[in-house]
Amino acid sequence: MLKFTERGVYCPQADLYIDPWEPVEKAVVTHGHSDHARWGMGRYLCHVHTAPILRLRLGAAIAIQEVEYGEVITVNGVRISLHPAGHIIGSAQVRLEYEGEIWAVSGDYKLSYDGLSVPYEPIRCHHFVTESTFGLPVYQFPEPDLVFQDINSWCHLNAAEGVNTVLLAYALGKSQSILRQLQPGSRSVFLHGAVANVNAALGEVGYRFVGERITAETDRTALKGAIIVAPPSALGSPWLKKLSPYRIAVCSGWMQLRGARRRRGVDRGFVLSDHCDWDQLNRAVAATEAETVYVTHGYEGPFARWLREQKKIQAHEVHLHGGEATEADL
Amino acid sequence: MRRFTELFTAIDQTTKTNEKVAAIVRYLSESDDRNSLYAIALLIGNRPRRPVKTSDLKEWAATAAGIPDWLFEESYHIVGDLAEAIARVLPSDSPSRSDYQLPEVIDELARLPEQTDEQKKEVITGYWRHLNPDERFVFTKLITGNFRMGVSRQLVIKALSIHLGMDEAAVAHRLMGKWIPAAETMASLFSESVQSDRVFQPYPFYLAYQLDAPIASLGAIEDWYIEKKLDGIRGQIIVRSSQLFVWSRGEDLLTDKFPEFGPLANALPDGTVIDGEIIPWQDGRPLTFQVMQTRIGRKNLSQKSLREAPLVMVCYDLLEWKGEDIRDMPMHYRRNLLETLLSSPTLPPALLLSEVMPFNHWGEVAVFRQQARDFHCEGVMLKRKDSAYGSGRRRGHWWKWKTDPLTADGVLIYAQSGHGRRANLYTDYTFAVWDEDGSLVPFAKAYSGLTDKEIAELDTWIKRNTLERFGPVRSVTPHHVFEIAFEGIQQSSRHKSGVALRFPRILRWRRDKSAEAANTKADLLQLIAAVTK
């Protein structure tokens, strides 16, 4: 029912694409990250909480059909519905059913709970398309609760020494789950404009987060022991310099490996991921009971081979749009 | 193990030296003597011998993790570090025992080499099961033989000096040489009174900085000793109580490797310490460093190897004379004594005096430096005549001024994703020169020298211009030319190109050159002929 084409995952029967990266007429978008939600589609279909993000990033004029999780839409006989992926606010897996055959496309997802996005729900299907960003056994992430504890005590320690804490996290998704878990106490929380913009957009659908946008008027010399949340692109920027003295950390699944941590040249790396680790991927695949699995986005080769050889599942590796690094992978 | 792992992590996490020192001081103040001594030994690089083969470790780890060997290899490649790969593939939720003490772990590892493979496996996989992933990483690092703490000796000395309230130079002196943590206490290692027993102890080597200012800024040339910078092994020859000790700067006791120096035990007066360059020497000039390396690498010295690579020490300083530490005396004083000592006709021929070059102007020095290879050296050493023999690096008194590296232009033909970095960033490169038949032969591998920005740009280009993939390696369209610098070049039958380079690195990206303009194999052979004439 689905085909992997030059433009993205395509359903000929319904004539629509899932997360296409070139302009097409009808696009189902799993979530708002820029490697999934691209510019130029005739019509977008996404979860109601993804819609404000698309408008923020792609322009207010785009045509969006918003749906809730589990709401079924029928297109030329194909029953299409979105289901929680647990990746970020509004993130969805896409379920497609036609003449008794069921496909599920995971988009980006994770099984662990970040305290914010609706938790992942497995979809029983015949064919499962899964990402594999962290599809190697070296990626076994600690419990997010423990990591948030570490982050909080580190902020505490820095404040005690009179320095600010800068937490670098992707502006959409991870920033919000960090803000939700912060225990700033009396310390103030500041936001990079990119984070504040996302927060404001999510405000339209009822989300509220702590933190004040840093503007030209903010007296940065007055900051002492404050917590600042910014996207990774802020690293090395003049914007960041003005926040001195500070200690800085990257929050990302890549921080699991020492080499990646050192390469970033930051004070700390917190292992905090919006994606499945190795165990989660294996559990997710098993829960779908799929007979065929298509592995994309990440370590396709090894994970597909592992599923074939060890789990006796028909697994194929699919290379989508070259697999180059994306902003969300930070 | 937990506390030591915390120390390792604290040092690893920061690039700021004062935070590293603070972490060590904190560890020392919170640990007992035994733990401290074992930790100090590891901090300064006295690590245990490697007790097991890498292939065994990989196999045991894959089995313990419940994954096939190929998947372990795949993971190892991405991580780039064996210990880390092992620590991470094993189940992360194993129950952690927190009461392992560093000394018991190290002692157990020291006993391993005598045990059977089955016993080794039992011990090592047992630790893997009981330690948490961070401890497991540090533990495995200890057995993979490339354990490094990420602090310089100087920082350890500084921390100890703060902790003990002792002078840094005194701490440095007492850490020299081989000492066994199990056989010491903090008092036996650091208290003054027992120091006299340590007849074998070398002095900390005084190091020179690379000259980074115009030569004329050094002032009057008359104030300086100018010597050739030789490419051997820095060493100290010590004779005390009629015993001879030969130390290398890496602080290995190499006495047995250098039988040439044997007669010095009786020929030099007691209480003599000479600093110099140990180097193979024949017909009045040094042989190449490779000759030295093959000889050092040999387990048993044959008559043949002694004949092919006869060693001397080219002496340039005298640190102890008649049992007295004269390092604080000015260099001209020490040098005079050294000259007198070496002029004695009864000395064996293995000691030569480092020649003071008779230059009159800095300009002459500059010219000499450029042609240094013609004079069998790598540049010049500049030492102030009134300088004391310092410890570690103190700027301003001793400089090295090396000749420019050799260079060749090579074409990028293979790229490999970097170790321990992002999986899909290509950072290790292989370069080729043209052969007579118009094919490209690889001659250098290099991974350093480009900026992060250049690496990113090249990475994108590599991904778009891949010809073939071989596992982690990609062959690319021969297009980009890079200037490769290296310290030495010689013929080699083991390399396809017929040449082997010493310390190759990327000097610059030659965007101005097309692939056709790169050097040829014949150019490299000519270069060899030129440097070995």
Ligand SMILES: [Zn+2]
């Ligand atoms: Zn995403």
Ligand SMILES: [Zn+2]
């Ligand atoms: Zn993604």
